[in-house]
Amino acid sequence: MKVAIFASGNGTNFEILAKKFANNEIMGQIGLLFCDHPDAHVIARAQKYHIPVKTFTVKECGGKRLYEEKIMKLLQKFQIDFIILAGYLRVIGPTILANYDGRIVNLHPAFLPEYPGLHSIERAFADKRQQTGVTVHFVDAGLDSGPIIAQEHVPILATDSLETLEQRVHECEHRLYPQxxxxxxxxxNQKEHNNQ
Incomplete structure (x- = not known):
């Protein structure tokens, strides 16, 4: 089982997953990190684990369709079975979805369907909600709308600042996603084996 991880930024969730794959706590192998930001810190994290890295932007490719086609060629070259999104800030388009239907998962820092899209923690905090959460879900053509696999609530305390709330949401992510x-x-893997 070879997985690709897509990420755009700092890569804390990526590193936690990489460590667990490296220690055989998660079955399989990270065959590729794809990053759409050539200067993102996640690239250095992947290099530390000797994970192949590929990075390019939509602009470099001349548009979204060509960008996705180039990613697809990468996924085929590296024989990727499954895609894990870990802070990847682009919507997965129809080319990849068609080829990896039911084989792409995402981590979202809110209790979906609340606060889909960007800045979820900030929006929940600004709305003075009593709680937010973390969701792991399959990716479909909508915005954070795919079937939910697991969720946990994270309380928003009266004493919270945005920073302390973000820290607790990330702590929840770092525990829930690898699990x-x-x-x-x-x-x-068993389903694939049975279909052969």
Whole structure:
């Protein structure tokens, strides 16, 4: 089972996953990090684990369709079975969805369907909600609208600043996402085996 991780930024979730794959706590192998920001810190994290890195932008490719086609060629070249989004800030388009239907998962820092899209933690905090959360879901053509795999609430305390809330949401992400991936990949592998 070879997975690709897509990321755009700092890569804290990426590194936690990479460590667990490296220690055989999660079945499979990270075959590729794809990053759409050539200067993102996640690239250095991947290099530390000797994970192949590919990075390019939509602009370099001349548009979204060509960008996705180039990603697809990468996924085929590296023989990727499953895609994990870890802070990837672009919507997955129809080319990749058609080829990886039911094989792409995302981590979202809100209790979906609340606060889909960007700046979810900030929006929940600004709305003075009593709680927000973390969601792991399959990716479909909508915005954070795919089938939910797991969710946890994160309380918003009266004493919270945005920074302390973000820290607790990220702590929840760092625990929940690897746990879900660890349980999900063997199920997917067994399903693939049964279909052969």
């Amino acid at each position: 879900v991936i660890k349980e999900l990949l063997p199920q997917f």
